[in-house]
Amino acid sequence: xxxxxxxxxxxxxxxxxxxxxxxxxxxxxxxxxxxxxxxxxxxxxxxxxxxxxxxxxxxxxxxxxxxxxxxxxxxxxxxxxxxxxxxxxxxxxxxxxxxxxxxxxxxxxxxxxxxxxxxxxxxxxxxxxxxxxxxxxxxxxxxxxxxxxxxxxxxxxxxxxxxxxxxxxxxxxxxxxxxxxxxxxxxxxxxxxxxxxxxxxxxxxxxxxxxxxxxxxxxxxxxxxxxxxxxxxxxxxxxxxxxxxxxxxxxx
Amino acid sequence: xxxxxxxxxxxxxxxxxxxxxxxxxxxxxxxxxxxxxxxxxxxxxxxxxxxxxxxxxxxxxxxxxxxxxxxxxxxxxxxxxxxxxxxxxxxxxxxxxxxxxxxxxxxxxxxxxxxxxxxxxxxxxxxxx
Numbered sequence: 132x133x134x135x136x137x138x139x140x141x142x143x144x145x146x147x148x149x150x151x152x153x154x155x156x157x158x159x160x161x162x163x164x165x166x167x168x169x170x171x172x173x174x175x176x177x178x179x180x181x182x183x184x185x186x187x188x189x190x191x192x193x194x195x196x197x198x199x200x201x202x203x204x205x206x207x208x209x210x211x212x213x214x215x216x217x218x219x220x221x222x223x224x225x226x227x228x229x230x231x232x233x234x235x236x237x238x239x240x241x242x243x244x245x246x247x248x249x250x251x252x253x254x255x256x257x258x259x260x261x262x263x264x265x266x267x268x269x270x271x272x273x274x275x276x277x278x279x280x281x282x283x284x285x286x287x288x289x290x291x292x293x294x295x296x297x298x299x300x301x302x303x304x305x306x307x308x309x310x311x312x313x314x315x316x317x318x319x320x321x322x323x324x325x326x327x328x329x330x331x332x333x334x335x336x337x338x339x340x341x342x343x344x345x346x347x348x349x350x351x352x353x354x355x356x357x358x359x360x361x362x363x364x365x366x367x368x369x370x371x372x373x374x375x376x377x378x379x380x381x382x383x
Numbered sequence: 384x385x386x387x388x389x390x391x392x393x394x395x396x397x398x399x400x401x402x403x404x405x406x407x408x409x410x411x412x413x414x415x416x417x418x419x420x421x422x423x424x425x426x427x428x429x430x431x432x433x434x435x436x437x438x439x440x441x442x443x444x445x446x447x448x449x450x451x452x453x454x455x456x457x458x459x460x461x462x463x464x465x466x467x468x469x470x471x472x473x474x475x476x477x478x479x480x481x482x483x484x485x486x487x488x489x490x491x492x493x494x495x496x497x498x499x500x501x502x503x504x505x506x507x508x509x510x511x512x
Contacts, residue, residue, distance in 0.1 A: 146388035202402070229389035237389050270483060292405060295394050339472060340408045358476030 137161040137212050138219035139170060141182065144230050152230060155179075156219070159212070167207040167222060168196050171234075184234035191348060194284030198234055199223040204289035204346045225289040227298075238285060244301055245283075247327050248309035253320025271316040278311035278356055280349040287343035287353050293336055300336040301328065303343035303353030310356040313363075325367060334360045410461075411468045417461035424455070470495045 136158045144152035157178060159170040168186055175182050187193040189208045196207045201221050212220065228236035258265075287303035294300050309328055313321045328334050337357045344354040395401075399409040431442035445451060470492060479486040 144390055146390070152390060152392070226392070229391045231389050292398060292408075295398070338408075338412065339476070340405070341472065341475070342404055342408075344475070345404070352475065355475045355478075358472075359478050362476070 135161040137170075137216060139167075139174075140219050140221045141171075141174075141234070142223045142230075143182075143233050144224075145181075146232060152224075161212055161216065161218075163211075163213050165212050167198070167200055167205070167210045167212060167220065170212055171207065171222070182234075183232045192282060194282035197225050197284045197286050197289065199226050199289060204286035206284060206286070206348050209348060225285055227289050227291065227295040228285070236285075240298060241283070241285060241288065241302065241305070244305050245308070248301065248305050248324050249320055249327075250305075250308040250312055252312060252315065252318045253323060254317075255319040265317040267316055274316070275311050275314035278307050278314065278351055281307055281311070281351050282349055284348065286346045286348065287351075290342035290346040292340055292342070293338055297332070297336060299332040301333050303337075303357065304351075306334060306337075306360060307351050307353040307356040310360055313360075325364060328360060329364045329367070334364055337361075407468070410464060414461040414465035414468075417458040418465055420454075421458050421462060424458075466499070470499075 139157045139159055140154050141157060142152050143149070143155045157174050159165075159173050162169075165173075166189075168189065171182065171184055172186070175184075184196070184198070184207075186196040186208065188195070191206055191209045194206070197204060198207050199205070199222070200207065200210050201215065202223075204225055207222075222234065224230045224234045224236045228238065228240070231237050252265075281304055283304060285304070287307075288294050291300075291303055294302050306328060309324045312318045313324060334357050337354070339354060339358060341354045344352045347353065399405045428442060428446075431438045446455070473495060474486075474488040474491040477491065479491065
């Protein structure tokens with residue numbers, strides 16, 4: 132086999148030594164079936180054990196290995212080195228998040244925002260799983276299935292300039308997950324989620340750049356979810372204005 | 384507590400020129416200024432029409448002056464960008480369903496352009512008759 136190699140420009144940040152991130156260059160074997168993550172694991176195993184990055188499943192399910200590859204947020208386990216020949220390939224930590232070390236970013240902000248949109252099934256009755264399962268038709272499943280495919284990989288946050296400029300913005304994945312539960316026939320929590328998402332930092336923060344949808348590896352379409360939520364929120368505002376005393380139980 | 388050693392990367396003022404999609408987005412946002420200008424221009428035009436023939440002629444003279452003509456050509460280009468880009472994202476923003484099935488993107492786009500053609504045709508007929 133010929134010794135084909137490709138150069139990687141990798142962000143290094145060692146908080147105990149560096150004031151700010153810098154670059155380190157590495158050459159890795161260029162193999163047809165190697166992803167960017169394979170290249171990084173080769174470095175970690177054989178070249179430089181100090182390089183830090185997150186990964187787990189290698190098959191686009193766990194959502195851990197998101198990085199900016201040549202400026203684009205990508206799952207590195209699904210991004211092939213051979214698509215970047217002759218190189219070099221720039222590998223950076225996901226944009227818009229604080230860098231902990233090298234290619235590892237701090238996701239605390241998202242972890243704090245996610246529960247505020249209550250991404251779980253909320254019931255108004257006291258039915259529990261002990262009373263039996265909630266039944267759902269294929270059509271009812273179809274209504275929210277697309278939004279349930281989110282793997283929290285954070286590529287959408289890295290692609291979103293609104294989140295970059297205004298870190299208070301709830302952001303694409305959290306809103307798409309709110310929509311996932313709103314559209315679920317078993318759920319009664321739409322009203323509670325609306326109270327959070329109707330705030331300025333909720334859906335109205337979004338200016339519909341559409342990049343979140345473009346980079347989503349699971350085709351969740353967060354941008355679509357947010358625009359639909361805006362429409363819903365606007366209708367609710369009109370209703371609340373016209374019918375301010377409408378009893379809560381009659382509201383949709 | 385240990386000190387926070389995470390690094391927050393600053394965002395350049397020129398973030399929007401580094402990617403084609405970001406640039407197009409900012410141009411789309413900017414286009415709304417030109418849309419507002421053309422609305423104002425139309426209102427001034429209508430006002431001139433109501434004020435009588437002299438005002439109308441004076442308005443046309445001003446409108447055909449070099450700088451204003453240039454401004455309006457640029458504004459029209461932005462208006463086209465505004466229309467095309469917003470029409471383009473409408474199918475994504477609206478979850479239209481007929482008989483439980485999602486209306487295809489092509490149908491939503493087609494309906495918008497058809498409506499634009501009808502309105503434009505009516506305006507053309509109004510002016511040219």
